[in-house]
Amino acid sequence: MTHTGFRDTVAEPMPSLREGPMPRAPKQLGEVVLRVRGLKKNFGDAVVLDGIDFEMRAGEVVGVIGPGGVGKSVFVKICCGLMEPDEGHVEVLGTDLLASDQKTKQRLRERVGLVFQNYALFDFMTVGENVAFPMVQRGLAKADEIQVKVQERLAEVDLPNVRHLMPNELSGGMKKRVGLARANINDPELIFFDDPTAGLDPVTSSKIFNLIRRTQAHRNSTCLVISHDIDRMRPACDRYILLLNGLVHFRGTEADAMHSQDPIVKEFFRKGDGSKKPSDER
Amino acid sequence: MNPLATIGAGFLDASETLGGIVMVLVRILRAMVPPRFDRDETWLNLYKVGVKSYPIVIMTAFFTGAIMVIQSGVYVKQTGATGLLGWGAGYAVLAEIGPVLIGLMFSGRVGANNTAELGTMKVTEQIDALRTLAIDPTHYLVVPRFVSMMLMLVLLTVLGDLFALVGGAITSEFVLEVDYRVFFQGVFNSNLLDEFFTGLIKAITFGASISVISCHYGLSVSGGATGVGRAVNASVVSNAIGIFVFDSIITWFANSSLFR
Numbered sequence: 001m002t003h004t005g006f007r008d009t010v011a012e013p014m015p016s017l018r019e020g021p022m023p024r025a026p027k028q029l030g031e032v033v034l035r036v037r038g039l040k041k042n043f044g045d046a047v048v049l050d051g052i053d054f055e056m057r058a059g060e061v062v063g064v065i066g067p068g069g070v071g072k073s074v075f076v077k078i079c080c081g082l083m084e085p086d087e088g089h090v091e092v093l094g095t096d097l098l099a100s101d102q103k104t105k106q107r108l109r110e111r112v113g114l115v116f117q118n119y120a121l122f123d124f125m126t127v128g129e130n131v132a133f134p135m136v137q138r139g140l141a142k143a144d145e146i147q148v149k150v151q152e153r154l155a156e157v158d159l160p161n162v163r164h165l166m167p168n169e170l171s172g173g174m175k176k177r178v179g180l181a182r183a184n185i186n187d188p189e190l191i192f193f194d195d196p197t198a199g200l201d202p203v204t205s206s207k208i209f210n211l212i213r214r215t216q217a218h219r220n221s222t223c224l225v226i227s228h229d230i231d232r233m234r235p236a237c238d239r240y241i242l243l244l245n246g247l248v249h250f251r252g253t254e255a256d257a258m259h260s261q262d263p264i265v266k267e268f269f270r271k272g273d274g275s276k277k278p279s280d281e282r
Numbered sequence: 283m284n285p286l287a288t289i290g291a292g293f294l295d296a297s298e299t300l301g302g303i304v305m306v307l308v309r310i311l312r313a314m315v316p317p318r319f320d321r322d323e324t325w326l327n328l329y330k331v332g333v334k335s336y337p338i339v340i341m342t343a344f345f346t347g348a349i350m351v352i353q354s355g356v357y358v359k360q361t362g363a364t365g366l367l368g369w370g371a372g373y374a375v376l377a378e379i380g381p382v383l384i385g386l387m388f389s390g391r392v393g394a395n396n397t398a399e400l401g402t403m404k405v406t407e408q409i410d411a412l413r414t415l416a417i418d419p420t421h422y423l424v425v426p427r428f429v430s431m432m433l434m435l436v437l438l439t440v441l442g443d444l445f446a447l448v449g450g451a452i453t454s455e456f457v458l459e460v461d462y463r464v465f466f467q468g469v470f471n472s473n474l475l476d477e478f479f480t481g482l483i484k485a486i487t488f489g490a491s492i493s494v495i496s497c498h499y500g501l502s503v504s505g506g507a508t509g510v511g512r513a514v515n516a517s518v519v520s521n522a523i524g525i526f527v528f529d530s531i532i533t534w535f536a537n538s539s540l541f542r
Contacts, residue, residue, distance in 0.1 A: 120411035
């Protein structure tokens with residue numbers, strides 16, 4: 001299909017993203033894209049992060065789980081440079097985030113995406129303008145190229161016909177998908193998802209996790225996904241870390257967790273953060 | 283609570299606010315050298331801040347001019363000094379009442395709206411979203427507002443001055459039965475150019491202070507909808523204080539023997 005402009009363009013759905021079984025990205029033991037050492041963060045007397053050590057390699061999808069208020073969102077915000085830690089070292093895509101000046105951080109952010117828990121769509125822009133916004137601001141592409149890419153990204157998240165709507169006209173699940181399309185517009189190498197299924201029904205939650213996996217596999221990006229919904233995030237994640245009392249309590253694959261003798265780990269992976277009782281499995 | 287502790291806490295709060303306001307100003311000035319700000323957002327703000335404000339400014343200024351003439355009417359009638367009517371109204375409007383009243387109206391309409399808008403963006407993580415998309419909120423949101431408010435308050439003050447004098451002239455004609463030509467003669471013969479320019483300097487300063495203060499309160503909101511409400515309230519109060527403080531300073535300088 002030839003794209004001639006925004007208004008008369010209908011992007012073809014991308015078969016690899018929309019149909020067939022979810023492709024799994026090949027395991028890559030490539031370079032480290034995120035390295036965190038001794039990360040500490042307190043809010044007043046409350047210790048939230050108490051020395052987190054963590055590494056992520058290119059192409060991985062890592063799930064971050066833990067009880068509410070354990071500091072998962074704080075962890076992600078520090079990794080994105082939105083919050084300063086009290087102590088520790090954060091290296092994102094080979095750049096020391098905390099030692100970087102503002103310009104370096106800006107350049108780094110062009111290679112990193114974040115999907116917010118509460119959507120964070122710009123409510124004064126249409127959906128199309130929201131998704132186009134990062135490209136428009138960078139000014140590296142022509143207007144018609146931007147619109148074609150916007151249409152492609154919206155089609156990838158199964159929302160090809162909403163670009164003229166305002167965010168307040170969308171459902172929660174649609175807003176999450178628009179957030180994903182916006183985060184993907186610059187083809188980031190590393191994407192953080194801050195509880196992408198918070199407040200969504202189980203069916204929509206499953207769709208969102210499938211979408212995360214498909215998008216990751218299609219672009220070979222690296223994803224860090226925070227969620228409480230461990231049952232539905234299973235198909236999306238290669239491995240997990242469990243945060244507890246400000247530390248990484250467990251790290252490993254689902255199989256590692258199932259074979260763990262640690263009762264807390266077993267409890268989390270069997271019951272999904274306590275939201276599902278063992279009796280429900282019958 | 284210990285009174286000393288209360289005073290100390292108040293002092294620390296005020297220092298923190300003042301420090302935050304200065305930091306916003308420093309970030310704006312840094313972003314403006316060389317000028318790097320969003321053109322579309324600036325145009326949009328010029329429209330929102332300026333075009334949307336002119337009806338209320340015209341109305342306020344018109345009635346202010348009228349009220350001033352009515353107030354002075356008693357003495358003008360008693361003394362028959364109709365020639366002083368234009369001078370009195372012109373002097374007060376151009377140097378003081380025009381910029382201050384329009385500044386206060388502007389801070390209530392535009393400053394409060396600005397704080398609410400930025401505050402809502404802050405609590406809904408839209409400001410964080412800008413940063414993660416590698417867009418500096420100062421360049422994209424704050425500088426266009428700063429430029430628009432300064433420029434538009436000057437233009438609105440000129441417009442307000444004009445309509446205040448028109449209001450005064452109409453009132454003098456129909457209420458005091460003093461010919462409007464006598465009124466305008468009083469204005470123009472009094473050589474009020476200094477007062478006019480003093481008023482413009484005040485308008486530029488008020489525009490800058492309203493934009494910096496309202497942006498500071500908007501960007502430092504925390505605590506959801508309640509926090510936005512508190513920030514708007516604090517922004518309106520601080521803007522009014524800022525207007526009177528800067529008005530006093532500029533009036534003092536303008537009337538100081540050093541500048542005469």
